Amino acid sequence: MNRIKAIITKEWREVFKNKFVIFTVSFLPIMITALPLLVLYFAGGSDDFSGLSSADLPPQFLPLCGELSGGDCMLYYLVTQFILLFMMVPVIVPMTIASYSIVGEKTTRTLEPLLATPVSTLEILVGKGLAGVIPAVLTTWGGYLIYAVGAHIMVANPAVVSKLFDPLWMIAIFLVGPLLSIMGVSISVMISSRVNDPRVAEQISGIFVLPVVGLFIGQMSGILLINERFILWMAAILAVLDAILFYFAIQVFQRETILSRWK
Protein backbone atom coordinates (compact mmCIF):
# COMPACT_ATOMS: atom_id res chain seq x y z
CA MET A 1 0.00 0.00 0.00
CA ASN A 2 2.78 2.42 0.95
CA ARG A 3 4.51 1.67 -2.30
CA ILE A 4 1.40 2.39 -4.34
CA LYS A 5 0.85 5.63 -2.45
CA ALA A 6 4.47 6.63 -3.02
CA ILE A 7 4.16 5.88 -6.74
CA ILE A 8 0.98 7.94 -7.07
CA THR A 9 2.54 10.91 -5.29
CA LYS A 10 5.68 10.67 -7.38
CA GLU A 11 3.69 10.49 -10.63
CA TRP A 12 1.73 13.58 -9.73
CA ARG A 13 4.83 15.52 -8.72
CA GLU A 14 6.37 14.70 -12.05
CA VAL A 15 3.53 14.84 -14.49
CA PHE A 16 1.82 17.95 -13.18
CA LYS A 17 5.00 19.89 -13.83
CA ASN A 18 4.16 19.50 -17.49
CA LYS A 19 2.14 22.39 -18.89
CA PHE A 20 0.51 20.28 -21.57
CA VAL A 21 -0.75 17.81 -19.01
CA ILE A 22 -2.12 20.58 -16.81
CA PHE A 23 -3.81 22.09 -19.84
CA THR A 24 -5.50 18.84 -20.87
CA VAL A 25 -6.50 17.88 -17.36
CA SER A 26 -8.07 21.26 -16.62
CA PHE A 27 -9.21 22.65 -19.95
CA LEU A 28 -11.01 19.58 -21.26
CA PRO A 29 -13.31 19.11 -18.25
CA ILE A 30 -14.02 22.85 -18.15
CA MET A 31 -15.00 22.82 -21.83
CA ILE A 32 -17.14 19.75 -21.48
CA THR A 33 -18.93 21.19 -18.46
CA ALA A 34 -19.36 24.65 -19.93
CA LEU A 35 -20.74 23.55 -23.28
CA PRO A 36 -23.95 21.88 -22.03
CA LEU A 37 -24.48 24.65 -19.52
CA LEU A 38 -24.37 27.23 -22.31
CA VAL A 39 -26.85 25.20 -24.34
CA LEU A 40 -29.14 24.90 -21.36
CA TYR A 41 -28.78 28.60 -20.65
CA PHE A 42 -29.96 29.57 -24.11
CA ALA A 43 -32.60 26.84 -24.35
CA GLY A 44 -33.97 27.47 -20.88
CA GLY A 45 -34.10 31.22 -21.46
CA SER A 46 -36.43 30.94 -24.44
CA ASP A 47 -40.09 30.14 -24.27
CA ASP A 48 -40.05 28.12 -27.47
CA PHE A 49 -40.03 24.85 -25.62
CA SER A 50 -43.29 25.34 -23.77
CA GLY A 51 -45.21 25.01 -27.01
CA LEU A 52 -43.52 21.76 -27.90
CA SER A 53 -45.40 18.55 -27.80
CA SER A 54 -44.05 15.10 -27.28
CA ALA A 55 -44.50 14.45 -30.97
CA ASP A 56 -41.43 16.54 -31.78
CA LEU A 57 -39.12 14.25 -29.84
CA PRO A 58 -37.57 10.98 -30.96
CA PRO A 59 -40.28 8.46 -30.10
CA GLN A 60 -37.88 6.13 -28.26
CA PHE A 61 -37.13 8.91 -25.89
CA LEU A 62 -40.65 9.35 -24.60
CA PRO A 63 -40.65 6.51 -22.09
CA LEU A 64 -37.61 8.07 -20.42
CA CYS A 65 -39.49 11.29 -19.83
CA GLY A 66 -42.08 9.64 -17.67
CA GLU A 67 -44.58 12.18 -16.49
CA LEU A 68 -42.67 15.20 -17.85
CA SER A 69 -44.59 17.38 -20.26
CA GLY A 70 -43.52 18.15 -23.83
CA GLY A 71 -41.31 21.18 -23.22
CA ASP A 72 -39.71 19.75 -20.12
CA CYS A 73 -39.22 16.46 -21.84
CA MET A 74 -37.36 18.35 -24.55
CA LEU A 75 -35.16 19.99 -21.94
CA TYR A 76 -34.50 16.66 -20.33
CA TYR A 77 -33.60 15.29 -23.72
CA LEU A 78 -31.10 18.08 -24.17
CA VAL A 79 -29.68 17.58 -20.70
CA THR A 80 -29.23 13.88 -21.35
CA GLN A 81 -27.61 14.41 -24.72
CA PHE A 82 -24.43 15.49 -22.97
CA ILE A 83 -23.95 12.41 -20.90
CA LEU A 84 -21.61 10.90 -23.48
CA LEU A 85 -19.67 14.07 -23.82
CA PHE A 86 -18.94 13.73 -20.13
CA MET A 87 -17.68 10.25 -20.76
CA MET A 88 -14.79 11.66 -22.77
CA VAL A 89 -13.21 13.18 -19.69
CA PRO A 90 -12.46 9.87 -17.95
CA VAL A 91 -10.88 8.49 -21.14
CA ILE A 92 -8.75 11.41 -22.22
CA VAL A 93 -7.47 12.65 -18.86
CA PRO A 94 -5.85 9.39 -17.72
CA MET A 95 -4.51 8.76 -21.22
CA THR A 96 -2.67 12.07 -21.12
CA ILE A 97 -1.29 11.47 -17.66
CA ALA A 98 -0.27 7.86 -18.34
CA SER A 99 1.32 8.66 -21.70
CA TYR A 100 3.45 11.39 -20.19
CA SER A 101 4.36 9.38 -17.13
CA ILE A 102 5.36 6.22 -18.98
CA VAL A 103 7.03 7.70 -22.06
CA GLY A 104 8.68 10.16 -19.68
CA GLU A 105 10.15 7.34 -17.60
CA LYS A 106 11.36 5.72 -20.77
CA THR A 107 13.15 8.72 -22.22
CA THR A 108 14.75 9.65 -18.89
CA ARG A 109 15.59 5.98 -18.23
CA THR A 110 14.11 6.03 -14.75
CA LEU A 111 12.42 2.65 -15.09
CA GLU A 112 15.51 0.49 -14.69
CA PRO A 113 16.40 1.51 -11.13
CA LEU A 114 12.72 1.25 -10.21
CA LEU A 115 12.51 -2.25 -11.65
CA ALA A 116 15.61 -3.19 -9.68
CA THR A 117 13.66 -2.67 -6.44
CA PRO A 118 11.38 -5.32 -4.96
CA VAL A 119 8.29 -3.43 -6.14
CA SER A 120 5.96 -5.71 -8.09
CA THR A 121 4.72 -5.09 -11.61
CA LEU A 122 1.19 -5.00 -10.25
CA GLU A 123 2.10 -2.35 -7.68
CA ILE A 124 3.77 -0.18 -10.32
CA LEU A 125 0.82 -0.46 -12.67
CA VAL A 126 -1.81 0.07 -10.01
CA GLY A 127 0.14 3.11 -8.78
CA LYS A 128 0.60 4.55 -12.24
CA GLY A 129 -2.95 3.65 -13.16
CA LEU A 130 -4.45 5.31 -10.11
CA ALA A 131 -2.29 8.38 -10.75
CA GLY A 132 -4.29 8.74 -13.97
CA VAL A 133 -7.63 7.33 -12.87
CA ILE A 134 -8.02 9.44 -9.71
CA PRO A 135 -7.73 12.87 -11.40
CA ALA A 136 -9.88 11.57 -14.25
CA VAL A 137 -12.66 10.39 -11.99
CA LEU A 138 -12.44 13.48 -9.80
CA THR A 139 -12.67 15.85 -12.76
CA THR A 140 -15.56 13.85 -14.18
CA TRP A 141 -17.40 14.00 -10.88
CA GLY A 142 -16.51 17.65 -10.37
CA GLY A 143 -17.73 18.51 -13.87
CA TYR A 144 -20.91 16.56 -13.29
CA LEU A 145 -21.51 18.34 -9.99
CA ILE A 146 -21.05 21.75 -11.62
CA TYR A 147 -23.33 20.69 -14.44
CA ALA A 148 -26.01 19.52 -12.00
CA VAL A 149 -25.82 22.71 -9.97
CA GLY A 150 -25.86 24.82 -13.14
CA ALA A 151 -28.84 22.92 -14.51
CA HIS A 152 -30.61 23.43 -11.20
CA ILE A 153 -30.12 27.17 -11.50
CA MET A 154 -31.07 27.44 -15.16
CA VAL A 155 -33.89 24.97 -15.55
CA ALA A 156 -37.11 25.96 -13.81
CA ASN A 157 -38.77 22.56 -13.49
CA PRO A 158 -37.21 20.63 -10.61
CA ALA A 159 -38.51 17.42 -12.13
CA VAL A 160 -36.12 17.91 -15.07
CA VAL A 161 -33.21 18.61 -12.78
CA SER A 162 -33.92 15.63 -10.59
CA LYS A 163 -33.63 13.48 -13.72
CA LEU A 164 -29.92 14.31 -13.61
CA PHE A 165 -29.72 12.16 -10.52
CA ASP A 166 -31.57 9.18 -11.90
CA PRO A 167 -29.87 5.77 -12.23
CA LEU A 168 -28.90 6.41 -15.84
CA TRP A 169 -26.65 9.28 -14.85
CA MET A 170 -25.48 7.65 -11.68
CA ILE A 171 -24.34 4.53 -13.52
CA ALA A 172 -22.72 6.63 -16.24
CA ILE A 173 -20.82 8.91 -13.90
CA PHE A 174 -19.97 6.58 -11.06
CA LEU A 175 -19.48 3.27 -12.88
CA VAL A 176 -18.87 3.80 -16.58
CA GLY A 177 -16.62 6.80 -15.91
CA PRO A 178 -14.08 4.92 -13.75
CA LEU A 179 -14.25 1.89 -16.06
CA LEU A 180 -13.46 4.10 -19.03
CA SER A 181 -10.52 5.65 -17.23
CA ILE A 182 -9.06 2.20 -16.48
CA MET A 183 -9.40 1.44 -20.18
CA GLY A 184 -7.62 4.69 -21.03
CA VAL A 185 -4.70 3.89 -18.73
CA SER A 186 -4.28 0.31 -19.94
CA ILE A 187 -4.28 1.36 -23.57
CA SER A 188 -1.75 4.10 -22.85
CA VAL A 189 0.59 1.66 -21.11
CA MET A 190 0.66 -0.59 -24.16
CA ILE A 191 1.11 2.22 -26.65
CA SER A 192 3.70 4.00 -24.53
CA SER A 193 5.87 0.88 -24.60
CA ARG A 194 6.29 1.32 -28.34
CA VAL A 195 6.69 5.05 -28.89
CA ASN A 196 9.13 7.62 -27.59
CA ASP A 197 7.09 10.78 -27.80
CA PRO A 198 4.31 11.28 -25.25
CA ARG A 199 2.29 13.33 -27.72
CA VAL A 200 2.34 10.47 -30.22
CA ALA A 201 1.31 8.06 -27.48
CA GLU A 202 -1.51 10.37 -26.55
CA GLN A 203 -2.69 10.76 -30.12
CA ILE A 204 -2.66 7.04 -30.85
CA SER A 205 -4.47 6.46 -27.57
CA GLY A 206 -6.89 9.15 -28.66
CA ILE A 207 -8.06 6.93 -31.51
CA PHE A 208 -9.74 4.87 -28.83
CA VAL A 209 -11.85 7.86 -27.87
CA LEU A 210 -13.47 7.68 -31.29
CA PRO A 211 -16.01 4.99 -30.32
CA VAL A 212 -17.26 7.29 -27.58
CA VAL A 213 -17.50 10.16 -30.05
CA GLY A 214 -19.29 7.78 -32.43
CA LEU A 215 -21.82 6.94 -29.75
CA PHE A 216 -22.31 10.63 -29.12
CA ILE A 217 -23.01 11.36 -32.76
CA GLY A 218 -25.27 8.33 -33.01
CA GLN A 219 -27.21 9.55 -30.05
CA MET A 220 -27.42 13.14 -31.32
CA SER A 221 -28.78 11.97 -34.63
CA GLY A 222 -31.37 9.84 -32.91
CA ILE A 223 -30.04 6.51 -34.22
CA LEU A 224 -28.95 5.50 -30.75
CA LEU A 225 -30.87 5.84 -27.57
CA ILE A 226 -28.87 6.14 -24.42
CA ASN A 227 -31.01 4.59 -21.75
CA GLU A 228 -30.36 2.64 -18.60
CA ARG A 229 -30.12 -0.68 -20.35
CA PHE A 230 -27.66 0.70 -22.87
CA ILE A 231 -25.46 2.20 -20.21
CA LEU A 232 -25.52 -1.00 -18.17
CA TRP A 233 -24.45 -2.98 -21.19
CA MET A 234 -21.71 -0.48 -21.75
CA ALA A 235 -20.54 -0.94 -18.16
CA ALA A 236 -20.55 -4.72 -18.47
CA ILE A 237 -18.62 -4.70 -21.74
CA LEU A 238 -16.15 -2.21 -20.35
CA ALA A 239 -15.57 -4.29 -17.24
CA VAL A 240 -14.61 -7.29 -19.37
CA LEU A 241 -12.56 -5.14 -21.72
CA ASP A 242 -10.73 -3.55 -18.78
CA ALA A 243 -9.82 -6.95 -17.36
CA ILE A 244 -8.38 -8.03 -20.72
CA LEU A 245 -6.56 -4.76 -21.37
CA PHE A 246 -5.11 -4.60 -17.86
CA TYR A 247 -3.87 -8.15 -18.23
CA PHE A 248 -1.97 -7.19 -21.38
CA ALA A 249 -0.70 -4.02 -19.74
CA ILE A 250 0.83 -6.16 -16.99
CA GLN A 251 2.52 -8.37 -19.57
CA VAL A 252 3.92 -5.32 -21.33
CA PHE A 253 5.20 -4.05 -17.99
CA GLN A 254 7.19 -7.13 -16.99
CA ARG A 255 10.83 -6.33 -16.24
CA GLU A 256 12.09 -8.68 -18.94
CA THR A 257 9.72 -7.17 -21.52
CA ILE A 258 10.63 -3.59 -20.70
CA LEU A 259 14.39 -4.15 -20.77
CA SER A 260 14.54 -6.41 -23.80
CA ARG A 261 11.65 -5.39 -26.03
CA TRP A 262 10.59 -1.82 -25.32
CA LYS A 263 11.58 0.46 -28.15
Add this chain to the structure above:
Amino acid sequence: MIKNEHVIITKNLTRAFGENLAVNQLSLTVDKGEVFGLLGPNGAGKTTTVRMLAALLVPTSGEAWVAGCQAGVDDQGIRQKIGLLPESPGLYDALTAEQNLAFYGEMYGVENKNQQIQRYLELLGLWNRRFEPVGTFSKGMRQKLAIARALLHEPEVLFLDEPTSGLDPQAARLVRDFIAELKEEGRTIILTTHNLEEADRLCDRVAVISGHLLALDSPRELRRKLFGRRVVFHLLEANQRLASELEKFDFVTEAQVVENKILVAVDDPEEQNPRLIRALVESGAEIQFVGELRRRLEDVYLELMGAVKGNQHE
Protein backbone atom coordinates in the same frame (compact mmCIF):
# COMPACT_ATOMS: atom_id res chain seq x y z
CA MET B 1 20.33 -23.31 -2.11
CA ILE B 2 22.39 -21.14 0.20
CA LYS B 3 26.05 -20.68 -0.56
CA ASN B 4 27.71 -18.85 2.26
CA GLU B 5 31.25 -18.64 1.03
CA HIS B 6 30.47 -16.69 -2.14
CA VAL B 7 28.14 -13.75 -2.48
CA ILE B 8 27.81 -14.34 -6.20
CA ILE B 9 28.15 -17.53 -8.15
CA THR B 10 27.46 -17.87 -11.84
CA LYS B 11 27.59 -21.13 -13.74
CA ASN B 12 27.64 -20.98 -17.52
CA LEU B 13 25.46 -17.92 -17.31
CA THR B 14 24.25 -17.11 -20.82
CA ARG B 15 21.96 -14.52 -22.33
CA ALA B 16 21.02 -14.28 -25.99
CA PHE B 17 19.13 -11.51 -27.74
CA GLY B 18 17.87 -13.29 -30.82
CA GLU B 19 20.98 -14.68 -32.49
CA ASN B 20 23.30 -12.41 -30.55
CA LEU B 21 24.98 -14.04 -27.54
CA ALA B 22 25.43 -11.04 -25.29
CA VAL B 23 26.79 -13.13 -22.41
CA ASN B 24 28.25 -16.51 -23.20
CA GLN B 25 28.82 -19.26 -20.62
CA LEU B 26 30.06 -16.97 -17.89
CA SER B 27 31.25 -18.79 -14.77
CA LEU B 28 32.70 -16.90 -11.85
CA THR B 29 32.42 -16.32 -8.13
CA VAL B 30 32.62 -13.17 -6.05
CA ASP B 31 33.51 -13.25 -2.37
CA LYS B 32 32.09 -11.22 0.44
CA GLY B 33 33.80 -7.88 0.84
CA GLU B 34 35.36 -8.07 -2.57
CA VAL B 35 35.32 -5.32 -5.15
CA PHE B 36 34.96 -7.24 -8.36
CA GLY B 37 35.45 -5.64 -11.76
CA LEU B 38 33.76 -6.59 -15.00
CA LEU B 39 36.01 -5.17 -17.65
CA GLY B 40 35.25 -5.11 -21.34
CA PRO B 41 34.61 -2.79 -24.27
CA ASN B 42 31.17 -1.56 -25.30
CA GLY B 43 28.91 -4.45 -26.17
CA ALA B 44 30.96 -6.94 -24.15
CA GLY B 45 27.91 -7.94 -22.14
CA LYS B 46 28.74 -6.14 -18.89
CA THR B 47 25.36 -4.51 -18.53
CA THR B 48 23.55 -7.68 -19.55
CA THR B 49 25.48 -9.61 -16.90
CA VAL B 50 24.63 -7.05 -14.24
CA ARG B 51 20.98 -7.06 -15.28
CA MET B 52 20.80 -10.83 -15.00
CA LEU B 53 22.41 -10.72 -11.56
CA ALA B 54 20.00 -7.95 -10.54
CA ALA B 55 17.00 -10.11 -11.53
CA LEU B 56 16.06 -7.71 -14.31
CA LEU B 57 16.74 -10.00 -17.26
CA VAL B 58 16.10 -13.72 -17.32
CA PRO B 59 19.15 -15.83 -18.25
CA THR B 60 18.76 -17.84 -21.44
CA SER B 61 20.67 -20.66 -19.81
CA GLY B 62 23.03 -21.27 -16.94
CA GLU B 63 22.57 -20.37 -13.30
CA ALA B 64 23.32 -17.52 -10.95
CA TRP B 65 23.11 -17.11 -7.19
CA VAL B 66 23.19 -13.69 -5.63
CA ALA B 67 23.31 -13.27 -1.85
CA GLY B 68 21.99 -16.79 -1.44
CA CYS B 69 19.07 -16.38 -3.84
CA GLN B 70 18.94 -18.06 -7.21
CA ALA B 71 18.14 -15.88 -10.19
CA GLY B 72 14.86 -16.87 -11.78
CA VAL B 73 13.81 -18.68 -8.61
CA ASP B 74 13.88 -16.05 -5.87
CA ASP B 75 14.06 -12.82 -7.82
CA GLN B 76 12.28 -10.82 -5.14
CA GLY B 77 14.89 -11.99 -2.65
CA ILE B 78 17.66 -10.79 -4.95
CA ARG B 79 16.03 -7.41 -5.48
CA GLN B 80 15.71 -6.88 -1.74
CA LYS B 81 19.38 -7.71 -1.16
CA ILE B 82 21.11 -5.78 -3.90
CA GLY B 83 21.57 -2.16 -4.83
CA LEU B 84 21.96 -1.09 -8.44
CA LEU B 85 23.43 1.95 -10.09
CA PRO B 86 22.36 1.50 -13.72
CA GLU B 87 24.26 2.81 -16.70
CA SER B 88 22.23 5.99 -16.65
CA PRO B 89 21.36 7.31 -13.18
CA GLY B 90 17.63 7.52 -13.92
CA LEU B 91 16.65 10.05 -11.28
CA TYR B 92 13.38 11.95 -11.30
CA ASP B 93 14.37 15.44 -12.42
CA ALA B 94 11.21 17.14 -11.20
CA LEU B 95 11.66 15.72 -7.72
CA THR B 96 14.12 17.03 -5.16
CA ALA B 97 17.10 14.98 -4.04
CA GLU B 98 15.29 14.17 -0.83
CA GLN B 99 12.08 13.18 -2.61
CA ASN B 100 14.00 10.91 -4.97
CA LEU B 101 15.55 9.05 -2.05
CA ALA B 102 12.31 9.00 -0.05
CA PHE B 103 10.55 7.38 -2.98
CA TYR B 104 13.16 4.65 -3.18
CA GLY B 105 13.17 4.26 0.59
CA GLU B 106 9.50 3.39 0.22
CA MET B 107 10.13 0.99 -2.66
CA TYR B 108 12.71 -0.90 -0.60
CA GLY B 109 10.64 -0.67 2.56
CA VAL B 110 13.51 0.97 4.48
CA GLU B 111 12.43 1.31 8.09
CA ASN B 112 14.64 4.14 9.30
CA LYS B 113 14.18 5.91 6.00
CA ASN B 114 14.80 9.46 7.15
CA GLN B 115 18.01 8.66 9.01
CA GLN B 116 19.30 6.71 6.06
CA ILE B 117 18.51 9.55 3.66
CA GLN B 118 20.24 12.06 5.91
CA ARG B 119 23.22 9.76 6.41
CA TYR B 120 23.91 9.31 2.71
CA LEU B 121 23.10 12.85 1.65
CA GLU B 122 25.58 14.11 4.24
CA LEU B 123 28.15 11.53 3.30
CA LEU B 124 27.97 12.63 -0.32
CA GLY B 125 27.87 16.34 0.41
CA LEU B 126 24.35 16.78 -0.93
CA TRP B 127 22.55 17.46 2.35
CA ASN B 128 22.43 21.23 1.82
CA ARG B 129 20.87 20.77 -1.56
CA ARG B 130 18.30 18.19 -0.56
CA PHE B 131 15.34 20.46 -1.34
CA GLU B 132 16.52 21.32 -4.84
CA PRO B 133 15.09 19.54 -7.87
CA VAL B 134 17.52 17.00 -9.28
CA GLY B 135 17.09 18.60 -12.70
CA THR B 136 19.38 21.39 -11.52
CA PHE B 137 22.17 19.01 -10.45
CA SER B 138 25.46 18.47 -12.26
CA LYS B 139 26.24 15.06 -13.72
CA GLY B 140 28.58 14.23 -10.87
CA MET B 141 25.99 15.15 -8.24
CA ARG B 142 23.39 13.02 -9.97
CA GLN B 143 25.72 10.09 -10.06
CA LYS B 144 26.41 10.43 -6.37
CA LEU B 145 22.72 10.71 -5.58
CA ALA B 146 22.05 7.62 -7.66
CA ILE B 147 24.70 5.75 -5.68
CA ALA B 148 23.08 6.94 -2.44
CA ARG B 149 19.78 5.62 -3.77
CA ALA B 150 21.37 2.21 -4.30
CA LEU B 151 22.70 2.18 -0.72
CA LEU B 152 19.62 3.32 1.23
CA HIS B 153 18.54 -0.19 2.17
CA GLU B 154 22.12 -1.28 3.01
CA PRO B 155 22.29 -3.96 0.31
CA GLU B 156 24.53 -7.01 0.63
CA VAL B 157 25.84 -6.48 -2.88
CA LEU B 158 26.19 -3.22 -4.75
CA PHE B 159 26.23 -3.19 -8.55
CA LEU B 160 27.77 -0.16 -10.19
CA ASP B 161 27.42 -0.13 -13.96
CA GLU B 162 30.05 2.18 -15.43
CA PRO B 163 29.87 4.58 -12.48
CA THR B 164 32.29 7.11 -13.94
CA SER B 165 31.61 7.00 -17.65
CA GLY B 166 30.40 10.28 -19.08
CA LEU B 167 31.63 12.26 -16.08
CA ASP B 168 34.25 14.98 -16.34
CA PRO B 169 37.59 13.99 -14.79
CA GLN B 170 36.94 15.87 -11.57
CA ALA B 171 33.50 14.35 -11.02
CA ALA B 172 34.86 10.94 -11.98
CA ARG B 173 37.51 11.31 -9.31
CA LEU B 174 34.93 12.21 -6.66
CA VAL B 175 32.88 9.16 -7.55
CA ARG B 176 35.97 6.95 -7.57
CA ASP B 177 37.00 8.27 -4.18
CA PHE B 178 33.57 7.45 -2.82
CA ILE B 179 33.72 3.93 -4.20
CA ALA B 180 37.12 3.58 -2.56
CA GLU B 181 35.48 4.59 0.75
CA LEU B 182 32.77 1.98 0.26
CA LYS B 183 35.51 -0.54 -0.38
CA GLU B 184 37.16 0.42 2.89
CA GLU B 185 33.88 -0.29 4.68
CA GLY B 186 34.13 -3.83 3.39
CA ARG B 187 31.18 -3.76 1.04
CA THR B 188 30.79 -6.25 -1.75
CA ILE B 189 30.77 -4.35 -5.01
CA ILE B 190 30.47 -5.43 -8.63
CA LEU B 191 31.82 -2.69 -10.80
CA THR B 192 31.68 -2.64 -14.57
CA THR B 193 34.01 -0.44 -16.49
CA HIS B 194 35.87 -0.15 -19.74
CA ASN B 195 38.47 1.91 -17.96
CA LEU B 196 41.46 -0.14 -16.97
CA GLU B 197 42.94 2.43 -14.61
CA GLU B 198 39.69 2.47 -12.71
CA ALA B 199 39.62 -1.29 -12.42
CA ASP B 200 43.26 -1.15 -11.42
CA ARG B 201 42.67 1.30 -8.63
CA LEU B 202 39.41 -0.03 -7.21
CA CYS B 203 39.10 -3.73 -7.86
CA ASP B 204 40.48 -6.70 -5.95
CA ARG B 205 39.85 -8.93 -8.93
CA VAL B 206 38.83 -8.27 -12.49
CA ALA B 207 37.04 -10.42 -15.03
CA VAL B 208 37.81 -9.39 -18.59
CA ILE B 209 34.84 -10.30 -20.70
CA SER B 210 33.84 -10.06 -24.30
CA GLY B 211 30.69 -12.11 -24.39
CA HIS B 212 32.59 -14.90 -22.69
CA LEU B 213 35.19 -14.77 -19.94
CA LEU B 214 38.67 -13.96 -21.28
CA ALA B 215 40.62 -13.67 -18.08
CA LEU B 216 40.05 -13.40 -14.35
CA ASP B 217 42.67 -12.24 -11.90
CA SER B 218 43.89 -9.39 -9.76
CA PRO B 219 44.52 -6.23 -11.80
CA ARG B 220 48.24 -6.49 -11.22
CA GLU B 221 48.48 -10.06 -12.43
CA LEU B 222 46.22 -9.33 -15.34
CA ARG B 223 48.27 -6.43 -16.46
CA ARG B 224 51.39 -8.49 -16.31
CA LYS B 225 49.88 -11.47 -18.06
CA LEU B 226 47.81 -9.66 -20.60
CA PHE B 227 49.66 -6.55 -21.39
CA GLY B 228 53.23 -6.99 -20.19
CA ARG B 229 55.42 -3.87 -20.06
CA ARG B 230 57.53 -2.31 -22.70
CA VAL B 231 60.98 -0.86 -22.41
CA VAL B 232 62.35 1.39 -25.08
CA PHE B 233 66.08 1.54 -25.83
CA HIS B 234 67.23 4.57 -27.79
CA LEU B 235 70.39 3.60 -29.65
CA LEU B 236 72.75 5.50 -31.87
CA GLU B 237 71.81 2.96 -34.47
CA ALA B 238 69.26 0.20 -34.05
CA ASN B 239 69.04 -2.91 -36.19
CA GLN B 240 67.37 -6.28 -36.38
CA ARG B 241 70.51 -8.12 -35.29
CA LEU B 242 70.42 -6.35 -31.91
CA ALA B 243 66.73 -7.08 -31.55
CA SER B 244 67.36 -10.76 -32.22
CA GLU B 245 70.07 -10.69 -29.57
CA LEU B 246 67.46 -9.49 -27.02
CA GLU B 247 64.88 -12.04 -28.10
CA LYS B 248 67.25 -14.76 -26.98
CA PHE B 249 66.19 -14.03 -23.39
CA ASP B 250 63.14 -16.11 -22.59
CA PHE B 251 61.53 -13.31 -20.55
CA VAL B 252 61.49 -11.14 -23.68
CA THR B 253 58.31 -11.84 -25.59
CA GLU B 254 58.98 -9.37 -28.35
CA ALA B 255 61.69 -7.00 -29.54
CA GLN B 256 60.82 -4.62 -32.29
CA VAL B 257 62.96 -2.13 -34.22
CA VAL B 258 61.41 1.26 -34.81
CA GLU B 259 63.77 3.87 -36.33
CA ASN B 260 66.70 4.10 -33.92
CA LYS B 261 64.77 2.48 -31.07
CA ILE B 262 64.20 -1.06 -29.95
CA LEU B 263 60.91 -1.70 -28.16
CA VAL B 264 61.12 -4.68 -25.86
CA ALA B 265 58.21 -6.40 -24.14
CA VAL B 266 59.22 -7.73 -20.73
CA ASP B 267 57.29 -8.49 -17.58
CA ASP B 268 59.64 -7.21 -14.92
CA PRO B 269 61.79 -4.35 -16.23
CA GLU B 270 63.29 -3.46 -12.84
CA GLU B 271 64.77 -6.93 -12.66
CA GLN B 272 65.48 -7.56 -16.31
CA ASN B 273 66.67 -4.24 -17.75
CA PRO B 274 70.25 -4.49 -16.43
CA ARG B 275 70.70 -7.81 -18.19
CA LEU B 276 69.27 -6.41 -21.42
CA ILE B 277 71.53 -3.38 -21.23
CA ARG B 278 74.57 -5.56 -20.66
CA ALA B 279 73.66 -7.76 -23.61
CA LEU B 280 73.16 -4.74 -25.86
CA VAL B 281 76.49 -3.24 -24.88
CA GLU B 282 78.24 -6.54 -25.39
CA SER B 283 76.72 -6.73 -28.88
CA GLY B 284 78.21 -3.35 -29.68
CA ALA B 285 75.16 -1.14 -29.30
CA GLU B 286 75.59 2.45 -28.17
CA ILE B 287 72.77 3.24 -25.76
CA GLN B 288 71.59 6.83 -25.51
CA PHE B 289 68.50 6.51 -23.27
CA VAL B 290 66.48 3.76 -21.65
CA GLY B 291 62.87 4.32 -20.69
CA GLU B 292 59.58 2.63 -20.13
CA LEU B 293 57.11 2.99 -22.94
CA ARG B 294 54.02 4.37 -21.35
CA ARG B 295 51.28 3.56 -23.75
CA ARG B 296 47.95 4.23 -22.16
CA LEU B 297 46.92 0.96 -20.68
CA GLU B 298 43.46 1.51 -21.95
CA ASP B 299 44.64 1.76 -25.56
CA VAL B 300 46.62 -1.40 -25.31
CA TYR B 301 43.68 -3.14 -23.81
CA LEU B 302 41.21 -1.89 -26.40
CA GLU B 303 43.57 -3.05 -29.12
CA LEU B 304 43.68 -6.41 -27.49
CA MET B 305 39.93 -6.57 -27.25
CA GLY B 306 39.70 -5.58 -30.89
CA ALA B 307 41.92 -8.49 -31.81
CA VAL B 308 39.77 -10.84 -29.77
CA LYS B 309 36.60 -9.59 -31.42
CA GLY B 310 38.15 -9.88 -34.84
CA ASN B 311 39.14 -13.49 -34.25
CA GLN B 312 35.73 -14.37 -32.94
CA HIS B 313 34.05 -13.19 -36.06
CA GLU B 314 36.30 -15.18 -38.37
